[in-house]
Amino acid sequence: MNTDNNSIQITLTNEQDTQELAKKLAQLQLCGSVWLSGDLGAGKTTLTRYWLQALGHKGSVKSPTYTLVEPYHIDNKSVYHADLYRLQDPEELEFIGFEDYLADENALIIIEWATQGGDYLPQPIITIDIVKNDNDTRKVIIEWQKDEKFDERFVKVLLQKY
Secondary structure, three states, X not given: OEEOOOEEXXXXXXXXXXXHHHHHHHHOOOOEEEEEXXXXXXXXXXXXXXXHHHHOOOOOOOOOOOOOEEEEEEOOEEEEEEEOOOOOOOHHHHHOOHHHHHHOXXXXXXXXXXXXXXXXXXXXXXXXXXXXXXXXXXXXXXXXXXXXXXXXXXXXXXXXXX
């Protein structure tokens, strides 16, 4: 793993590594929006599924590709999984009431293809970029907003395995 001032690069060699990363993200008890980026098939939805399970979700995790947003309520916390890949215009987010999700200060909003939301979306607390390598490993680059307390806690949790 490489660490920078406010970013970390991790290599995931298998699905179990993805599950471990999701467990670590769940330990952070994040609130706000997290942007996931990567090509189709990179593992964004897989990471989200494991993350939701690590938070305590029981049951299936559906991809919100067609619904845009799938809501989950886990232990009195709202978690919204959004996939904006099919969004034609950022204004559509207003039509579906997306601002209500953003207004919930205690919610975690995991957004795939967030760039499709344009200026409608506020800046994320963290971004996770997943790149699928030729050998089926994944390079994951995690960046976060600079905050000394968050930096220390974030790196400490992520360094537990790596």
